[in-house]
Structures are given as C-alpha cells and as structure tokens.
Amino acid sequence: MTRERLLNAALVLALFAVPAWALWADEPFTITLATRAVIFALAAVGLNIALGLGGLVSLGHAVFFGIGGYAMGILASHAQNYTPIMEAPFLIEGTKSMPIIWLVAVLASGLAAWLIGLLSLRTSGVYFIMITLAFGQMAYFFATSWPTYGGEDGLSIYVRNGFPGLNTLVPIQFYGICLAWLLLVLALNRALMRSRFGLALNAARQVPDRVRAVGLDPPRLQLVALVLSGAITGLAGALFADLNRFVSPTMLSWQMSGEIMVFVIIGGVARLFGPVAGAGFYVLIEHWLGGVSEYWQIFLGLVLLLVVLFGKGGLVGMIAGARK
C-alpha cells in the first residue's frame, strides 16, 4: 500500500471513529462538528474537480453552495408554512423530503454552473477568477435584496427535513447521511479521475493545444467538469442548510468561496482526499483556536502560507509525498 492510500484509509477510519467515540462519550456537539467537516469536505470535493482536475480557479463556488442551501430553504419553508411555491400554470408545493431537496439542489446548482461556465470559459486565468467572483457577488446581492425568502436575515427551518426510515433529528443519523454522501462522491470522483473523461480533462489543464490536436475540445470538457463540480458543491449546500436548519446570503458570500478553496489548497489540490484533510483540519482549528482567540484566522492564514510556499501537495502531499 502506498503512503497516500494509508493516509486515505486513516482519514476514512477517523470519519467513522470520531463520531463513534462521541456517541459513546455522549458528546453530541462533537458529532455536529464532524458533520460540519464532512459537509465542507463534500463541498470541497466538488471544487477539487474543477480546480484540481480541470485547472479552473473558481472563486464563485459559494454560488453553488448557496443555491443548494436556498433549494433546501425555499422548499422547506413553503412546506412548513403550507403555502405552495406557485399555483399557476401548475401547482408546485414545498417539501420536507431530503431526497427531493437534494435532487432540486443538484439540478439547480448544476444548471447555474452550466450557465456560468458558458460565459466564463471563454476567458482564462485571472479573468476567469474575476468572472466567477462577479457571479458570486451578483448571487449574494440578489439574495440579500429578495425579501420573499428572508433577504439579509435568511430563512429558518424549524424542523430538520426527513429521510425515509431515519430520524434525522438524531445527530448521528444525520451524520450518517452526510458521510454516506461523502464516501459515495469520493468513490465517483476516484472513478472519474481514472476514466476517459478524467484523462482528457487532466490533459486539457496541462496542454490544451495537444488536446485540440487530437480532436477534443478543452472548453467543452471544462464545462462538463464545472457542471459536475457545481452540482456536488450544491448538494453539500443543501446538507449544510439542513445541518444548521438555516440558510442566509452568507452561504453565497465570496468569503464562503474562499473558505471552500482554502479547504482544497490546505488539504491538497487534485489529491482525492485533499478536501477531506483540508476541511477536517479547518474545522478542528476553528474549534480549538476559535475558543482561545478570536484572531484564530491569523493562524489559519499562516498555515495556508506555509502550505502554498513549502508543500505544494497540501497536507496530503506533505504526509504522503508527491504524486507518483
């Protein structure tokens, strides 16, 4: 087994062991923290497909995270108020069912990624970053000024949404749902990296001229990557809103985009478990140092600086070495 595989196995083990311990020790707050880490990791796995494989430096992934969040908030708020979302030309009602919310979140954020990709993939480099940032800001200000769904104050949902056969109000059960999603998406991501599409996308990042010269179209590959990426981050957004039973424009802010990117960079860009390591690390120091000093983000900045300067492969790269 390579060191990277050992590290990945250790991370998966931790994802099971930490909440198991918390359950045994009756520490529900630890389970909530772990849930937060798992959801952040899922959002970052999404970004890693665009950023790591596709080389698309998106500073707008909060758009997808937020769309997922609002998909949950809008559907659930209509359901809890017994008001339909629309009556004409046909009736659409809200729902408290997680599977339907997930489906809506994935479709809506995937669609948004497709639209943003159509416009932004004509550019590259710093212009691409700026366009994705601009879309993020537009979405943010749109949400703050849209009073129907809470505007700046956001939307509160009183009871967590339901999943058939589970009691999602029990922290460990909701954690189980989030962990199942993370592991499933990681498995899909692993397959993707080894697939025809992964090979082509990986080459499109490194040598677009070569990819064109063999008859493939880099922007189309990147557009599909962005849609997959956005859809996964959108799913994470729906879960995050359900964890907090609350969604607000903060989920759409550029700081949120930056945080998702920090998870990926600290953990290891283009490494399968980079987002897991990065999100886990972030949530840990946010919890430990956040209690000690409100300036904990200075420490985070320092870590980020060290990672960028000395360890290009992030935490995974530092522990497991360069990619073979």
Next chain:
Amino acid sequence: MTAVLAATDLRKSFGALKATDGVSLTLREGEIHAIIGPNGAGKSTLIAQLCGSLAPDAGTVSFLGCNVTAQPVAARARMGLARTFQTSALAMEDTVLQNALLGALGASGKPWHFFAPVARDRGLKGRAEAALDAVGLADLRDVRTADLSHGQRRQLEVAVALTLEPKAFVMDEPMAGLGQEGSAQLTSFLADLKRTAPILLVEHDMDAVFALADRISVLVYGRIIATGTVDEIRRDAAVREAYLGDEA
C-alpha cells in the same frame, strides 16, 4: 494526383511582418513534402494555419477535398489531420502511456465516459501501445513524461500522432535535438510511414530532408521561392543563395 492537403494563397501578417506571404502548396497521397527555410521564415506559422490554430488573413486551406479554412483545430484533427509540435506539447505530469492513450481517446471521439477506467479499455490501450511500440517507447510506458529525455519526448510526439491513424501528418521539426542516431532512426521510420499517410515535414536536418523528401519547398520570408525534387532544389541557384549556402 489529387492533393490530400492544400493551401491556396495563404497570407498572414503580424503587424508589419508578413509571416506568410501568398503561400500555395499541396501534399499528395504517398509523398513526403518537406518544407525548409531559415529560422523565422514562417514555417511554424504556416503549419499553424494548415492545422487551424491560427486563422489566415486571406487564402484557403483544404483537406480531403473540403474547404476547412473556417474549421477549428479539433475538427480538422477529427477529419484525420495529425500534427506534431516544434516544442513538445505533452502532458508532462502524465505517463508516456497516458499521453498515447489521449491520442487514442481523441481518435475514438468518445471522451464522455465517466466511470470505466481507461487502463482497462482494451481498444484504446491496444492502439496506444502499438504506437509506442512503433517509435520504440514501449519500455518506457509507465515513466512520467517529465522524466523523459528531450529525444524521447520527440518520439512520443510522433507516437501520439500515430494513435490518430490519420489521413495526413504535419510534422514541425520532429528531428530537432534527436542526435545523429535518433535522426537516422526516425528517418527510416518516416520513410515507411509515408505509405500509411503523406507527411508534410518541416525540418532543418538536411540529411534527413534529402533522404526522405519526394518534393521540397523552400520558404524564405514567408514566400515559397522554389518547389521541386531533391535534385532540382539542390541545383536551384536562388535556393543556394538564400538558404543552402555551400552546404549542399
């Protein structure tokens, strides 16, 4: 004989510089047509227009009887136009085999598989390995491309073009930096390859050009000053003056 690839009165300027100044040429079935000329003559610029990565200011490019002047690079490649680059354009982080697989994948035209591993794709792998075999890189298939020598990268460039099983090759200085032995090997390889598809060969290595070319065109300051057989070009006074010097 019909032309597989043809340029008609191509023109391209960069500001005041006429990099391509009314170039017409053809590549016929079964031949190697070499393009020679001094540094900066506009050889790579011409190739870029033939392959579609640079749009000409005027003139047309046709391939297999179709006017492809407005077609992008990928479309021309899918029609069967394979190119090797003057400076290797390879995925450096990937292995040798992965680069060849990319070619095979492009030739298949089906990149939209998201789950099945490429490594177990018999069809693609067979094609990629055959191409690596042909250029003598089979033993290095699992080496990272960045770890290859310069000469080996040149060979891999050719292998990727082979995976396309194209209707025509366009090669920009494939021998550059190969060394004597490497050049000799590639020369005998290309002599066979032209039976599969004709080759438009830009090359500085005169031994190779004189050994391989059925026809030679001499490009100077964006213009073709002479086209002919090896003997005709050797004898041409203008060519000797402009380019060959006493070497020939």
